[in-house]
Amino acid sequence: MTExxxxxxxxxxxxxxxxxxxxxxxANAVAGMLQDAFGAEMxxxxxxxxxxGNVAPIGTLIAYTRxxxxxxxxxxxxxxxxxxxxxxxxxxxxxxxxxYLQRSRRx
Numbered sequence: 001m002t003e004x005x006x007x008x009x010x011x012x013x014x015x016x017x018x019x020x021x022x023x024x025x026x027a028n029a030v031a032g033m034l035q036d037a038f039g040a041e042m043x044x045x046x047x048x049x050x051x052x053g054n055v056a057p058i059g060t061l062i063a064y065t066r067x068x069x070x071x072x073x074x075x076x077x078x079x080x081x082x083x084x085x086x087x088x089x090x091x092x093x094x095x096x097x098x099x100y101l102q103r104s105r106r107x
Contacts, residue, residue: 027061030070033084034058037093040103048099052077058101 043059061072069085081097
C-alpha cells in the first residue's frame, strides 16, 4: 500500500493476507508437507475456497507457518482453507474450508 491510502480489508475487517507480510509465505513453501499429507505433489492442483468460491492452484494459498501447525488461507477472501498439524504420531489435516481439492491420478 502507498503512504496515506487505507489498507485493504476483508469482509471481516482484517487486513488482506499478502506474501509481502513477513509472517506469511505462499503455499509452495509447505509443498513437502502437502505431499506428505496427500501423497502427491499438490501445489499445482486446483482447489475451491468454500467461503468465496475462488478456484486456484493450492500453491497460491497464503501460508502462515509460525505456529504449532500450518494455516493456509485463500488469497482472495483471506478465510482459512486448510490447517495441517504434525504430532509425533500423526498428521492432522482439516480442509473444511475447501469445497474440493483435486488430486490428479497421473504420476
